[in-house]
Amino acid sequence: MNRLSLFVIGVLSLLFTGCYHQTPETSDAWIVTEEQMDSISFYTTHHYTHNYNFLVTADTLWLIVQQPTEVLSDMLVDSVAVVRDDRLVVADIMTLSSDTIDSVWVQVARDQMTMGWIHEQQMLPGVAPDNPISQFITFFSDTHLLIMLAFLVVVLAAYTLRMAYRHNARIVHFNDIPSVYPMLLAILVSASAVFYSTIQLADPDSWRHYYYHPTLNPFAVPLHLSLFLISVWAMLLIAIAALDDIRRQLSFTEAILYCLGLMGVLAIDYVVFSISTLYYIGYPLLIAYVAFAIYQYVHHGRAVYICGQCGATLHQKGKCPHCGTVNV
Structure with a gap:
């Protein structure tokens, strides 16, 4: 038996016969108090629990200083009071x-001197989780805001499209630039x-x-x-690519007008599809x-020809709008 075999056998012997220390099991590892169980159960159904942070979005919320049982006893x-942005x-x-009225009472505190109880169903419409993603979701989930936004968007978009047509400007879907990114x-x-x-x-x-525990990690x-979330990140990347193509293919004034029309x-698109999907349309x-x-x-946006003189992209053969060369 050569030395290599003896070495391998020795190493294996040490591995199989080495001392192994097992951590002793603790009998109280899974023991939780009734209060902790209630907190876990509440978190599962309501998605927030003790020490969760809210931002007041209502003008005013009134908190009861005494215990809720005293309210029920008349x-x-x-x-x-706590006010907006508290x-x-x-x-x-x-x-x-x-x-x-509501079986769930929540005690919230602004500081050590301002603390009180409020019905959950009275509190939730007047607060939002204290993080920017949740507040962004709150802003764009307001039905009344969407309806008002839809009206403003239609008016502004109609005006922008009219201006674009009058100046024969580029506009996505109708007189588009030879780039796939705005359409995508x-x-x-x-x-x-x-x-x-x-x-x-x-x-x-x-x-x-x-909504209560947002993240940008898909x-x-x-x-x-x-x-x-992947679609959100994809929107960001495609928007950057679209802006780069717009910058390269249009003058500054034309690019501004095109971007306004695109927005x-x-x-x-956002208003129409987000609302219509709620009604399965x-x-x-x-x-x-x-x-x-x-x-x-x-049929209208893709460029299939290149000018032989200046290299500009063309939708069809003929006179180049950039240098005037006739391409046949």
Whole structure:
């Protein structure tokens, strides 16, 4: 037996006969108090619990200083107000089955001197999670805001399109530049709006959890939310590519007008598809819109020729609009 074999046998012997120390099991590792179990149960269904931070979005919220049981007993109680942009932290949660209005009471605190109880159903419409992503979602989820935004967008987009036609300016879908990115951006915004509304319809609880615990990491959320976040990142990348193409192909004035028209189209896409999907109209509408966008790009936006003199892209043979050379 050579030395290599002896060495291998020795190493294996040490591995198999070496001392192994097993950590002793602790009998209380999974023991939790009843209060902790209640907190876990509440977090599962309501998606927030103790020490969660909120930002007041209502003009005023009134907090009861005394215990909720005193309110139910019709006792005189004191109240304290918190106003818009105040930051609150959840200090305690109480469930009172005898309360016919709302069984869940939440104790929130602005500071050590400003603390009180409020019904959950009264609190939630007047607060938002204290993080920018949740506040962004709150802003764009307001139904009244969407309706008002839809009206403003239609008016502004109509004005922008009219100005573009009068000046024979470039506009996505109609007189587009020879770049696929603006068309892809419009389709992606529309599809993302449909997907966003679909999540709210099909799985509102997962969206509610994401609303309270948002992230921009698509690998830290369930599959359907992951796909939505990927579409958001894709929108950002395609928008950068579109802006680069616009900058290279148009003059500064033309690029500004084109970007305004593009933003108008994207705003219309978002409002129309996010609202129509809530009534199940958005799905066939999206299919029709994608077909229209691709058709318009293939027949009016795609450049298939290059000027032999200056190298500019052309939709058809003939006189080059840049240098005047006739291409045949």
